[in-house]
Amino acid sequence: MAENAVPRPIKRLGQNFLRSQKAIDQMIAAADVRETDLVVEIGPGMGAVTRVLAGRAREVWAYEIDPNLVARLREELHWASNVTIHEDNVLAREWELPRENYKVVASLPYYITSPILEKLLTAEKIANVIVLMVQKEVGEKIVSAPPDASYLSNFVRLFGKPEIVAKVSAAAFWPKPQVDSAILRIKTKAQAEISRGEVEQAISFLHAGFTEPRKKLHNSLAAGLHIEAGRAKELIGEAGIDSERRAETLRIDEWLRLYEVVKKA
DSSP states (O other): OOGGGSOOOOGGGTOOEEOOHHHHHHHHHHHTOOTTOEEEEEOOTTSHHHHHHHHHSSEEEEEEOOHHHHHHHHHHTTTOTTEEEEEOOTTTSOOOOOSSOOEEEEEOOGGGHHHHHHHHHTSSSOOSEEEEEEEHHHHHHHTOOTTSOOHHHHHHHTTEEEEEEEEEOGGGEESOOSSOEEEEEEEEOSSOSSOGGGHHHHHHHHHHHTSSTTSBHHHHHHHHHTOOHHHHHHHHHHTTOOTTSBGGGOOHHHHHHHHHHHHHO
8 A cells, every 4th residue: 555545654653654565574473373373463554564463373363542443444354254453542441352272473663562571461361372573672681680680571471481583674664753663572471470469560670670780789679679788689599590680680599599589578
């Protein structure tokens, strides 16, 4: 479709429409979409990915916030009886996700990557695989590992294994964004590292641990938990971790061990 035929992108919604068939094929391949799959798509935009999903998946639930795009998608995909277009702001409320096995494929506005990840990974029923088009720097932060781990990389590893499967040039979008992108795949774990009842508490603890990530761990944890540095040292020692290390150097299993100690203190 000619660029002058598409609606004017809404800047406040971070709309950049994916137009590269290669990138679209890479996303679909990363999710390993099959004819038996139910796929949730967030931010279908002009429907470039949705049209491919419609021909590959058993069923597609597509969530779009822009009413003009919703109307256009419903008109252009009228032939796809397996596609349901939802006009919905997925960050505005508790939104319905499937209770059966499903996959997620999404080309997201960059500014909602973190909150969308949190919603998806803490959902009552987590997707088997999540494939997101994200800002390249954010994708690199999510897959970062010690000694340069981040809060986000540890949070994601509570629930799954993240990896970047492809880098995508800014030229793959219209209008062209100022940064390049990456296709991020998260294969979720059959069993999360923490129980559902402890998700909120564990996330708060991780946030606390990364309050001042470049300082020594006992100082960062003390600031995040609002306790004395000496007490933080004691707790870290009980977990068998050197309190002189930085938060960025800890593996997810070490964070979990420290979380169990702090939880019981």
